[in-house]
Amino acid sequence: MKKITYSILFALLAFASACSDFTEIEPKGKNVLSRVEDLDMLLNYEYRQRGFAFRSVMLVANDILPYAENIPNLLSAKEKSLNGILATWDGTLDRAILTATDDAYSECYSINAKVANAVIAKVDAAAGDRYMADRLKAEAYVLRAYMHYIVVNLYAKAYDPETAADDPGVPYIKENDALEVPCTKSTVAEVYENILADLETALELNSLPDKPINTMRVGKAFAYAVKAKALMSMHKFPEALEAAEASLAINDFIYDQRQLTGGDFVRPRIDCQEDLFTTFYERPNLHAYTDEIMAQFEPGSISFNHFPKIDESGFPIGLIIYGVPGLTMWDNNEYYMTTGGLTTIGMYLTRAECLIRSNKGDDLQEAMNVINTIREKRIDPYTPLSAADPAQAFAYLKQLSRTENWFSYRNFVNLKRWNTEDAYKETLRKNLLGQEFELRPDSPLWIFPFPQNATNYNPNLTQNY
Numbered sequence: 001m002k003k004i005t006y007s008i009l010f011a012l013l014a015f016a017s018a019c020s021d022f023t024e025i026e027p028k029g030k031n032v033l034s035r036v037e038d039l040d041m042l043l044n045y046e047y048r049q050r051g052f053a054f055r056s057v058m059l060v061a062n063d064i065l066p067y068a069e070n071i072p073n074l075l076s077a078k079e080k081s082l083n084g085i086l087a088t089w090d091g092t093l094d095r096a097i098l099t100a101t102d103d104a105y106s107e108c109y110s111i112n113a114k115v116a117n118a119v120i121a122k123v124d125a126a127a128g129d130r131y132m133a134d135r136l137k138a139e140a141y142v143l144r145a146y147m148h149y150i151v152v153n154l155y156a157k158a159y160d161p162e163t164a165a166d167d168p169g170v171p172y173i174k175e176n177d178a179l180e181v182p183c184t185k186s187t188v189a190e191v192y193e194n195i196l197a198d199l200e201t202a203l204e205l206n207s208l209p210d211k212p213i214n215t216m217r218v219g220k221a222f223a224y225a226v227k228a229k230a231l232m233s234m235h236k237f238p239e240a241l242e243a244a245e246a247s248l249a250i251n252d253f254i255y256d257q258r259q260l261t262g263g264d265f266v267r268p269r270i271d272c273q274e275d276l277f278t279t280f281y282e283r284p285n286l287h288a289y290t291d292e293i294m295a296q297f298e299p300g301s302i303s304f305n306h307f308p309k310i311d312e313s314g315f316p317i318g319l320i321i322y323g324v325p326g327l328t329m330w331d332n333n334e335y336y337m338t339t340g341g342l343t344t345i346g347m348y349l350t351r352a353e354c355l356i357r358s359n360k361g362d363d364l365q366e367a368m369n370v371i372n373t374i375r376e377k378r379i380d381p382y383t384p385l386s387a388a389d390p391a392q393a394f395a396y397l398k399q400l401s402r403t404e405n406w407f408s409y410r411n412f413v414n415l416k417r418w419n420t421e422d423a424y425k426e427t428l429r430k431n432l433l434g435q436e437f438e439l440r441p442d443s444p445l446w447i448f449p450f451p452q453n454a455t456n457y458n459p460n461l462t463q464n465y
Contacts, residue, residue, distance in 0.1 A: 036128025039119045039136050043143075047216050047279035051107020052340040054409040057154065059086045060445055061412040062428050065288040070323040075433060087432065089439040095449045096463055102451035104154060104409075108147040112173050116144035121175040134207040139218040141202035145195040146226045146277070148172055149233075150340065150409065152191045154448045156464045158416045159233045164189035168464050182458045192234055199227045210250050214270050215278040215341070221250035222276040225342045228350050233417055241354035244347045251276065253344055256377045257302040265307050269336040276347075279340035284407040286310075288318065288327040292430050296402040300379040303403070308332050324433065337407045345404050348374055349397065356393045367393055371400055378404075394424065416446050 033039055058064045066074060066083040074084045082098040084090075119140035123133050148170070156169040169191040171183035186194065202208065202223055212219035228243035253273040260266065270278050297304035310329040312318055318327035348370050355367035364387065371393075372384045387393035398418075405411045418424035419441035428439040439445060444465035455461045 033118065033122040034126055036123070036126045036133045036136065039123055039126055040132065042115055042119060043136060043139055043217065045111065045115050045216070047111075047277075047340070048281060049103075049107050049279075050281050051103040051105075051110075052279040053281040054104060054339050054412075056082075056086055056448070057104070057409045057412045058407065059083065060089075060439070061415060062290050062430050062439070063293045063406050063411055065290060065322060065327070067287060068321055070321075071433060072323045075435065086445065088435075089428075089430075089437045089443065089445060091443045091445050095445075096452070096455075099449045099451045101453050102448070105151065105448075105451055105454065108151050109173065112144055112147050116140045116147065117173065117175040120144070131207060134205045135209070138202040138205040138208050138223070141198040142208070142218045142223045142226060144174075145198040145202075145230075146222075148191060149195055149226060149230055152188060152195075153233070153413045153416065154409070155450060156188050156191070157447060158420050159188055159192060159235070160420050161235050164192070164234075168462070171461070182460050184460045185462075185464075192230055195230045196227065199223060199230070203227075215272065215275045215338075216270055218277065219250075221247045221344075222342060224250070225276050225347055228347060229342065232350055232353070233413075235420075237354045237357050240350060241358075244350040244354065247276070247347045248344065248351065251344055252348075254348075254374060254377050257306075258377060258380055261302060261306050261380060264334060265332055266334040267336050272336070272338075274344050275338045275341055276343055277341040278336075278338045280336055280338055282339075283333060283335060284337055285331050285333060285335070286329055287407070288322050288324075288329050289406075290430060291328075292428075293402065293406055294328050296399055296406075298375075298379055298399075298403075300381055301403065302378055302380050305380075307335070339408045342410075343404075345374060346410065349401050349404065352397055353394075356390050356397065359390055364390060364393055368396070371396055374400060374404065398424075419446065 033042065055064065055067050059066060065071060066087050069083055071087075074081065074087060077084055080088070080090060080093060082095060085093050085095055085098070117140070119136055123137045123140070126133060151170045157163075157167045160167065165187055167188040169186045169188040172186045172191055172194045173183065177183065203220075208218065208220040208223055210220055212222075224243045224247035228240045228247060231237075231240035231243055251273070255267065255272060255274040269280075272278075294304065307330045310317055310331045312325065316325055318329060319325045352367045352370040355363040355370065368385060368387050375385070376382050385396055387396060401414055402411055405414065415426075415428070418426070425441040427441065430437050447463075447465040449463055449465070450461050455463075
């Protein structure tokens with residue numbers, strides 16, 4: 001009983017510090033996940049936890065200002081806080097000593113422990129319908145692949161084909177990893193190999209639904225989307241194009257913002273057809289957005305022009321909360337963004353990028369057609385764009401990608417990925433109260449530190465920057 005109690009507490013409180021034996025979660029040795037129906041309920045997880053807020057990630061990507069922080073005080077502090085380091089892009093200071101916990105890290109590994117790996121470990125022996133069992137197994141493998149995709153993109157170097165086999169990555173936790181043995185980090189290449197292997201296992205089961213019961217359950221379009229994103233990270237662009245097109249063949253819906261210009265600006269919470277998988281913690285309202293990200297929106301942007309903004313004429317909330325008057329803050333309780341999920345738009349953008357990179361035949365024109373397909377439902381008045389060469393097309397792609405992926409972790413991942421290539425890397429610049437800051441492509445800030453509540457229990461979990 002002592003060992004079982006320890007296993008439960010460890011899995012729930014310190015799952016990130018060592019590999020867990022997820023078959024020991026039941027009390028007194030009795031299997032409480034013995035039926036397929038039980039495992040189905042386990043997958044009904046609400047991905048609306050603090051770990052999916054990604055505020056620090058959006059801060060580094062220069063999408064937002066530190067949430068509800070006084071900016072003048074942050075800039076003038078003698079000793080910088082973690083938010084002060086991230087807001088000023090100061091890569092000289094040790095962030096690890098300021099990172100006692102990390103919600104994103106904990107949430108991703110918690111989902112692997114309590115949902116994905118628990119299902120994988122139990123499903124073959126569970127009583128019940130075998131087709132349903134295969135569907136649940138497939139969902140769990142995709143979920144495990146995706147959680148590791150998020151983690152490796154935040155806490156390790158971006159995949160570089162020349163160095164990935166040696167670059168230290170993150171632990172890839174599987175269902176039979178022993179509780180008593182501290183996890184070792186896989187290389188970046190090994191993490192991606194495991195991601196693709198899990199996705200192939202899921203797809204080979206041929207049991208994922210085209211349309212899951214809601215966007216917090218895994219469907220086939222999402223599985224192909226994760227595969228496309230992983231292959232993009234690995235610079236395998238023809239294969240990524242194939243996976244993105246497979247996802248779009250199942251779901252190619254684009255949420256038409258033109259319908260929102262004359263009324264309420266609403267985006268459904270967990271049943272927006274544009275979302276392939278939904279996670280969120282909060283909505284984009286009452287955050288302060290940087291001038292640089294606002295400048296990425298086209299003049300006719302429906303989001304920029306019609307999303308309700310806070311009127312500070314009667315109550316200077318920006319000055320009160322942030323110490324800065326005149327900030328751009330949007331005020332809408334009914335517009336939900338999938339901060340940690342994937343969307344059909346991401347697959348359109350993946351397809352466009354792969355076509356631009358192919359540099360053959362009519363692919364450049366087709367890439368612009370894809371870009372304009374998105375813009376047509378985002379810009380009013382709409383005029384199609386054309387590109388004279390791949391460089392111009394890629395510039396349009398990057399601008400659109402920034403505005404389509406704002407208020408999520410995805411801008412960070414894309415910018416970090418592009419920084420591995422001389423043709424696409426860029427130094428980010430911003431101005432805070434007259435002070436100029438820059439974030440170089442080789443900055444250590446592109447890799448987040450493992451939190452102390454993980455490293456204190458696992459000597460193998462050394463920092464990757």
